[in-house]
Amino acid sequence: MNHKVYNGNVDIIPMDLATFVAFFKAASHKVLDASDLLSIHQYSTKIARKTALAGQTENDWHSKVLDYVQEVAAVE
Structure with a gap:
């Protein structure tokens, strides 16, 4: 995705702090493995x-x- 904030192609998913904290809290109650992260990327x-x-x-x-x-x- 060519992302306007990063002025080019990115392979990351930009998150603000509040979104990251919500993700981290949810993920801390579940064991995420490599297949979960790969599915997000895909x-x-x-x-x-x-x-x-x-x-x-x-x-x-x-x-x-x-x-x-x-x-x-x-x-x-």
Whole structure:
């Protein structure tokens, strides 16, 4: 995803502090493994393509990815 804040392509998911804290709290109650982190990366890449092809914005991509991140971190 070509991210405006970082002025180029990124392989990270930008999070503000409040979002990171919420993710960390949720993840601290669940054991995340490499497959969880890989699924976040794969989802991010897939959604980047879909949102770009649909004419959606970077904010649309970011919102969808952060929702997925919280879903992965949630305790079942």
